[in-house]
Structure formats: structure tokens, C-alpha cells
Amino acid sequence: MIKTANLLQKLYQTLNEYINSSSLEDKLLERELLIYIGGEYCPKSEAKVSVYDHGLLYGDGVFEGIRAYDGVVFRLKEHIDRLYRSASVIMLKIPLTKEAMMKAVLETLRRNKLRDAYIRLLVTRGVGDLGLDPRKCQNPTVVIITDVIRLHSGGAKEKGIKAMLVWVKRDPVDATSHEVKSLNYMNSILAKIEANIAGMDEAICLDKNGHISEGVAENVFIVKKGKIITPPTSTGALVGITRDVAMNLAKKLNYTAVESNITPTDLFTADEAFFTGTAAEIIPVVEVNRRVIGDGKPGPITRRLMQEFEKVVRDPKEGVLIYQ
């Protein structure tokens, strides 16, 4: 009896030592992602912001979605530039230089031992009082999350997705325009809800003149008679980085690519249509409001652009290496 008790105690002791050993702790931490918050790297379960942060109370802040492919953070500089441009429009002073911000992004990826990731970088107005006056918020909060993102089920890229023009108008350029990548995404969320209700994969918003603006987090492109067309940002669309990549690839492949207004009829009668976005990448749209686009399959120009895109995102010259 005493022998068994001793044995059990010894076993308990060994187990405790094992659990408390730093190597095991490291292993557990390795599995829990670290999030950068205001200069600290916190385990995901402890990464929290104040309920008085105006990012939460008012959607007051700016953000970027960035991707890393095989050790390359694609177009990191361009994303950082856009973040600071957005911040300057809403008069938010980011407490880090662009260089320090880039270093923090890379360091967060390194601490999480990631080579492929979706990076969500946000800067909120910071903690204030319950009124909305941003002057009360003295210290903006910087958060960097490096994780994964999945927008559509597998096979969506090969088959294409179904989109829907919704009643929610894109916020105009003289309102909370998506030209500024702010934390205020209610416009997109309302649009997404409509697509969800209708059982469609994505929503497309029109501007107040009835022209196509963009998706909920994607720019829209159509292909007509070999010409690639995307709406101008005067429709309230974001100056998408993937949009720019797609335009450049199109030109490299000797296609004509232009910015021009697109009407719903242009979209319904397009030969091809696709979305671009950091999270979405390039994804074919094969149906809009039940009108079949082209022959209902991803078109040849879209597929060609998708192939080139797969190559360019892994090119170290197109981004910043995580591990030098």
C-alpha cells in the first residue's frame, strides 16, 4: 500500500517537473500565436485591448491586410505606405516610423516561425473616454496579428464564385470612403449580409450613380473583347494593391487594362469577371445576380492572370524577406 502511494507521488512529481520545464512551456507557446500589441508580443489568449479603445467604440482607426508567401511579405512597403496614407487622412499619428513598423511585422512573423501567413496590421485611435472626440485619445494602439485567412471553400478558384449586386451603396468619396482603409467596415458587412441571405458567395456594391464600385473587400474587374476594365476609385473603391498588381501583370502580358466606369449591364454581359484582394487573391466570378458570365467558367484571361499572380507573389523582388 505504502509502496503504491510512494510510486504515485513520484509519478506526480515527475509529471509536474515535466509540465513546468521550460522546454515544454516553449513548445506550448510555439503553438499559441504571438500577437504584437503596443510593442509587446502577447500569446493570442492574452492579447487584449481596452473596451475604451476608440477602435472598438467607434471603428476609429486604420488597418492593412497583408500576405506572406514562402518567406516573402508581398508588397510590404506598399501596404505600409497605404496604412500611413490612410492614417494621415483621419489625422491619426502612428507612434512608429514606417521602418519600425516594417520591422515589427517581420519580427512578429519570425517569433511565430511563419513563412506563409495572412497579416492583419491595425492602428486604433487608442483609449479615450466615451465621447467620440479623438483628441481624448493620446496613444494609438498598434496591433499585428499573423495568422491564416480562408474566405471561400476549396475549389472556389477553379470553379469561380457567384456574386450579387446588393442594395447597399458604397459609401461615397465624401463620406467614409473605402479609399481610406479605416476600421469602419459596416458598409461592407451590410453588403455581405445581403449576399449571405441570398446564398451567394460575395456581394458587389454600386456607387450612388449606379456604377460598379467594388466587393466587400475586393476590387472588381471585367474582361470585354480582350480588354480588362476596373472601376476608378472615384466610385469609392479602395486603391487595391492586388488591383495594381493585376493591372501591371495585364500590361506585361500585353493586354489592354484600363480604369473606367462599369454599369451593371457591362458586368452582366462581360466575357469574364474577377475579384482581386490580398485575402481573396485573384478569384474568378462566374455568375452575378443569376446572370452567367461568359460561359460560366473562369475565363482564359483571368486564368492567365491567376497563373502569373502565383509566381509574382513569391518573388523576393516583389516584397521583403522575413528571414535574411
Ligand code: PMP
Ligand atoms: N476593397 C476593400 C474595401 C478592401 O477591404 C480590400 C482589401 N484590402 C480590397 C478592396 C482589396 O485591396 P488589396 O488588394 O490591397 O488587398
